[in-house]
Amino acid sequence: MENLLEQYRYFLKDTIRQTIDFRLTDQRKGVSPPPTEKPYDVNSNRIELMTKEHWHSIANIDLISAIQNRKSHRHFRDEPLSLEELSFLLWATQGLSTRADEATTFRTVPSAGCRHALETYLCILNVTGLAIGIYRYLPLEHQLLIVSINENLSEDIVTATFYQPFIGKAPVTFIWTTIPYRMEWRYHLAAHKVIALDAGHVCQNLYLASAAIGGGTCAVAAYHQEMMDKLLEVDGNNEFAIYLAVVGKI
Numbered sequence: 319m320e321n322l323l324e325q326y327r328y329f330l331k332d333t334i335r336q337t338i339d340f341r342l343t344d345q346r347k348g349v350s351p352p353p354t355e356k357p358y359d360v361n362s363n364r365i366e367l368m369t370k371e372h373w374h375s376i377a378n379i380d381l382i383s384a385i386q387n388r389k390s391h392r393h394f395r396d397e398p399l400s401l402e403e404l405s406f407l408l409w410a411t412q413g414l415s416t417r418a419d420e421a422t423t424f425r426t427v428p429s430a431g432c433r434h435a436l437e438t439y440l441c442i443l444n445v446t447g448l449a450i451g452i453y454r455y456l457p458l459e460h461q462l463l464i465v466s467i468n469e470n471l472s473e474d475i476v477t478a479t480f481y482q483p484f485i486g487k488a489p490v491t492f493i494w495t496t497i498p499y500r501m502e503w504r505y506h507l508a509a510h511k512v513i514a515l516d517a518g519h520v521c522q523n524l525y526l527a528s529a530a531i532g533g534g535t536c537a538v539a540a541y542h543q544e545m546m547d548k549l550l551e552v553d554g555n556n557e558f559a560i561y562l563a564v565v566g567k568i
């Protein structure tokens with residue numbers, strides 16, 4: 319047990335960096351970088367999201383108050399989120415600032431080595447104009463891709479989160495997956511800790527941005543790995559869920 323604790327604590331340290339021969343990473347070996355966004359079938363139906371110029375209902379809130387008042391919310395008004403509000407939250411958590419080159423994007427959140435090894439899925443139960451289902455955010459296009467339409471999603475997400483009932487009532491749950499190779503390409507064994515750190519920034523932006531839509535958020539890290547990956551239709555190895563957060567109106 320002691321050994322196991324040491325092993326897990328080791329993961330949080332940066333000692334690993336001293337053991338890596340960075341000349342042997344795929345990046346240094348000249349392997350082309352993996353895409354900054356998970357590829358998709360360009361013929362699939364996509365939903366256009368709203369860009370900044372069209373956000374009229376997003377409040378210009380005071381940052382100091384938003385930070386001061388930040389707390390987790392698990393109970394929401396029985397009210398949908400609008401596409402405008404959702405567009406804003408997606409931008410705030412993963413939106414693009416600039417695209418440096420084919421494989422490098424700067425976004426509204428920081429990322430180790432600018433690798434952005436996360437993908438955003440949404441469990442949508444109540445957003446005006448969108449059917450109940452799982453969707454994926456495409457940050458490069460600022461569009462949503464439909465993963466699956468599922469009338470039983472409320473029950474399925476509760477089951478996949480070890481029966482946390484508030485998740486089945488939230489209008490939207492953000493589910494972040496990682497595609498670890500995007501980070502491993504550059505950092506090899508030093509990739510995994512920084513992927514977890516990156517997820518924290520994303521969720522904190524969601525907490526603060528939710529305040530601007532009269533909403534609230536609650537981070538969720540307790541979920542059934544295999545069930546969640548199945549719900550998202552990801553393989554559980556090259557891509558898997560790492561963090562969730564519910565959002566709704568308070």
Ligand SMILES: Cc1cc2nc3c(=O)[nH]c(=O)nc-3n(C[C@H](O)[C@H](O)[C@H](O)COP(=O)(O)O)c2cc1C
Nearest residue numbers: 388389390391392482521536537538539540541561
């Ligand atoms: C990494 C992380 C994982 C969490 N997982 C859960 C969870 O699975 N279920 C839940 O109800 N709350 C979860 N929370 C919310 C915490 O319980 C909450 O942040 C904590 O009680 C402090 O409350 P506050 O956020 O209002 O300050 C999580 C928070 C974080 C940061």
